[in-house]
Amino acid sequence: MTRNAKLMQGNEACTIGALAAGLEFYAGYPITPSTEIAELCAEELPKVGGKFIQMEDEIGSIAACIGASLAGKKAMTATSGPGFSLMQECLGYASLTEVPLVIIDVQRMGPSTGMPTSPAQADLMQARWGTHGDHPVIVLAPGNVKECFELTFKAFDIAETYRVPVIVLTDEIIGHMREKVILPDPAGLKPLRRAAPASPAGYKPYAADPDGGVPLMAPFGEGYRWHVTGLFHDESGRPSGKSEVADKLMRRLARKVEKAAPLIEEHFEESLEDAEIVVVSFGSSAMSSLSAVRRARREGVKAGMLRLKTMWPFPDELVARAASRARRVIVPEMNLGQLALEVERAGCGGAPVTRLGKVNGELFRPEEVYASIMEAVK
Amino acid sequence: MSSTLSYFRQENLPHIWCPGCGHGTVTGSLIRAIQRLDLDKNKVCIVSGIGCSSRAVGYLDFDTLHTAHGRALAFATGIKLARPELKVIVMTGDGDCTAIGGNHFIHAARRNIDITTIVMNNNIYGMTSGQYSPMTPKGMYGTTAPYGNLERSFDLCELAKAAGATYVARATSYHVPLLIDLIEAALQNKGFSMVEAIVQCPTYFGRKNKVGGPVEMLNWIKDGVVNVKAAASLPPEKVAGKKLIGELHNAPASEYTADYDELIAKVQRTYEGFQGGLYGCASNSD
Ligand SMILES: Cc1ncc(C[n+]2csc(CCOP(=O)(O)OP(=O)(O)O)c2C)c(N)n1
Numbered sequence: 001m002t003r004n005a006k007l008m009q010g011n012e013a014c015t016i017g018a019l020a021a022g023l024e025f026y027a028g029y030p031i032t033p034s035t036e037i038a039e040l041c042a043e044e045l046p047k048v049g050g051k052f053i054q055m056e057d058e059i060g061s062i063a064a065c066i067g068a069s070l071a072g073k074k075a076m077t078a079t080s081g082p083g084f085s086l087m088q089e090c091l092g093y094a095s096l097t098e099v100p101l102v103i104i105d106v107q108r109m110g111p112s113t114g115m116p117t118s119p120a121q122a123d124l125m126q127a128r129w130g131t132h133g134d135h136p137v138i139v140l141a142p143g144n145v146k147e148c149f150e151l152t153f154k155a156f157d158i159a160e161t162y163r164v165p166v167i168v169l170t171d172e173i174i175g176h177m178r179e180k181v182i183l184p185d186p187a188g189l190k191p192l193r194r195a196a197p198a199s200p201a202g203y204k205p206y207a208a209d210p211d212g213g214v215p216l217m218a219p220f221g222e223g224y225r226w227h228v229t230g231l232f233h234d235e236s237g238r239p240s241g242k243s244e245v246a247d248k249l250m251r252r253l254a255r256k257v258e259k260a261a262p263l264i265e266e267h268f269e270e271s272l273e274d275a276e277i278v279v280v281s282f283g284s285s286a287m288s289s290l291s292a293v294r295r296a297r298r299e300g301v302k303a304g305m306l307r308l309k310t311m312w313p314f315p316d317e318l319v320a321r322a323a324s325r326a327r328r329v330i331v332p333e334m335n336l337g338q339l340a341l342e343v344e345r346a347g348c349g350g351a352p353v354t355r356l357g358k359v360n361g362e363l364f365r366p367e368e369v370y371a372s373i374m375e376a377v378k
Numbered sequence: 379m380s381s382t383l384s385y386f387r388q389e390n391l392p393h394i395w396c397p398g399c400g401h402g403t404v405t406g407s408l409i410r411a412i413q414r415l416d417l418d419k420n421k422v423c424i425v426s427g428i429g430c431s432s433r434a435v436g437y438l439d440f441d442t443l444h445t446a447h448g449r450a451l452a453f454a455t456g457i458k459l460a461r462p463e464l465k466v467i468v469m470t471g472d473g474d475c476t477a478i479g480g481n482h483f484i485h486a487a488r489r490n491i492d493i494t495t496i497v498m499n500n501n502i503y504g505m506t507s508g509q510y511s512p513m514t515p516k517g518m519y520g521t522t523a524p525y526g527n528l529e530r531s532f533d534l535c536e537l538a539k540a541a542g543a544t545y546v547a548r549a550t551s552y553h554v555p556l557l558i559d560l561i562e563a564a565l566q567n568k569g570f571s572m573v574e575a576i577v578q579c580p581t582y583f584g585r586k587n588k589v590g591g592p593v594e595m596l597n598w599i600k601d602g603v604v605n606v607k608a609a610a611s612l613p614p615e616k617v618a619g620k621k622l623i624g625e626l627h628n629a630p631a632s633e634y635t636a637d638y639d640e641l642i643a644k645v646q647r648t649y650e651g652f653q654g655g656l657y658g659c660a661s662n663s664d
């Protein structure tokens with residue numbers, strides 16, 4: 001079926017993935033290199049009866065999305081580093097109050113205004129730890145344009161299933177790169193929606209199995225008259241300063257994502273079975289890495305590739321397994337070692353880890369990764 | 379008409395406020411206005427930020443949202459735009475609304491989005507124990523203004539009006555019948571409405587400024603205002619330095635979410651037969 005073959009950018013593919021997942025509300029503030037997502041939402045949402053609003057800043061954007069989600073709508077915002085930083089307080093709010101939401105962060109060079117039109121992958125830790133307080137996080141990282149569609153779609157399913165904010169972490173290259181994409185038949189797509197209570201009688205908005213259960217979510221305006229607060233709260237949603245209430249809530253939230261982890265984990269791997277040199281990467285850095293790994297293979301080097309698509313929760317076991325036979329693990333990334341630190345932590349069967357960080361605003365050339373592989377086999 | 383108490387989540391009482399705090403008076407006034415209008419409880423959503431004042435929503439039996447400091451109007455904007463059929467009300471403090479939330483405040487007013495905002499102005503940060511706010515009058519004291527506040531304060535009603543609010547009014551916790559009337563009128567305005575309710579924080583403002591307890595504070599508040607209608611016929615020296623209370627601005631204009639619904643209808647007419655946003659994006663090509 002060529003009807004659905006399109007030449008499109010990653011940012012477009014994210015937006016179309018969101019629309020396919022049933023996006024109904026977008027609030028955002030323009031920032032390069034994410035702006036195309038806002039522009040396309042402004043154009044497309046009214047056609048399907050959805051709403052777009054350009055807020056006064058990114059704090060307002062995520063806040064409006066949380067409001068819309070509580071009103072029962074599927075909501076999304078998109079941004080880049082500086083804006084993502086502004087969203088952090090309310091990201092924690094959404095996590096604690098269990099409000100489904102999708103945030104796309106198209107990473108650019110920072111810190112600060114940095115190099116606004118240059119790619120980077122240095123928000124990996126911001127995505128994990130940017131908000132204050134312990135909190136679980138789900139972060140997906142597409143490695144090409146098609147995956148922008150797929151993982152944004154999936155981000156909504158995860159957000160709705162587990163009542164969590166989900167971050168789609170792309171970068172300037174993935175966001176602006178154009179590729180041919182064959183979109184799936186819309187009839188075959190079955191986007192999920194949050195489980196709702198049957199009636200307001202006896203509704204306890206935060207009642208759930210303490211072992212990682214997900215409470216039922218009622219939309220505002222339907223007679224449930226429930227309370228949402230960023231204070232720690234009991235099963236009725238009532239603020240509580242009791243230590244046992246706080247402990248139970250924190251552990252349930254953490255456990256919820258822990259239990260989801262194996263079900264949502266996704267990655268790409270090639271030639272790992274006998275790999276002695278294992279390259280672990282994500283996003284656009286993984287594209288250059290893969291071509292380097294293939295070239296090394298052709299030349300008889302036992303190199304293998306692991307590209308992560310689920311960044312958080314971090315797939316410890318997967319990384320440990322992939323590197324179990326490795327003599328050397330190489331981690332190309334456009335930052336100074338954020339992923340490498342995690343790879344080291346996951347344990348690589350004792351193999352040393354090369355932190356191949358690049359922070360000059362340029363993407364990796366395959367030769368750079370290739371050179372690192374050849375250095376390792378010397 | 380249901381009883382006033384039936385609008386409260388009685389199981390969440392008693393409230394956290396200090397004895398003599400003015401926030402309860404404003405909360406009661408809002409409920410009485412809602413009661414008079416007989417609004418459907420299931421279609422009212424009340425949003426607040428962070429502060430003593432913002433705790434009010436936890437005691438009220440509606441869909442209620444206690445958000446982040448300063449952000450109530452942004453959350454409320456999302457709710458109202460997502461479901462324009464809901465009556466959305468924001469309860470906020472002077473710090474919450476005019477300091478950290480100042481940007482959201484002027485932009486919500488500019489959009490003329492149909493949200494009724496009740497600003498509970500006690501001229502101080504109560505929750506964090508008495509620091510000065512953008513509404514602390516020059517020369518008054520706060521824990522962070524131990525030598526007197528050097529900064530000028532906002533005239534919040536003028537600010538709201540200049541930013542585009544279509545209904546603006548001010549009352550106090552002393553003038554309760556007026557406060558209820560004004561909130562009632564504000565709730566009926568289809569657009570952005572702001573009612574500033576000047577209230578007492580005896581615990582911090584009263585003590586720090588040696589104004590006295592709740593009763594002395596109420597008298598002090600009363601003496602600092604003059605009704606806008608009375609002011610018209612008073613000599614200027616009787617009005618000087620006083621804040622006006624009453625309805626200060628009422629200029630209906632087209633409302634944002636209604637305009638958005640019209641835009642949707644227009645776009646959908648243009649794209650009649652459009653199968654949904656997925657594969658028809660104008661910016662795509664095969
Ligand atoms: C981002 C953030 N900054 C600061 C605070 C601390 N804080 C909580 S309430 C408050 C001031 C509230 O003052 P106001 O809105 O006037 O309400 P009041 O307590 O006087 O009713 C501050 C500064 C916070 N909760 N969040």
Ligand code: SF4
Nearest residue numbers: 395396399430504579
């Ligand atoms: S500190 Fe002030 S504002 Fe807060 S409850 Fe006490 S009197 Fe009211």
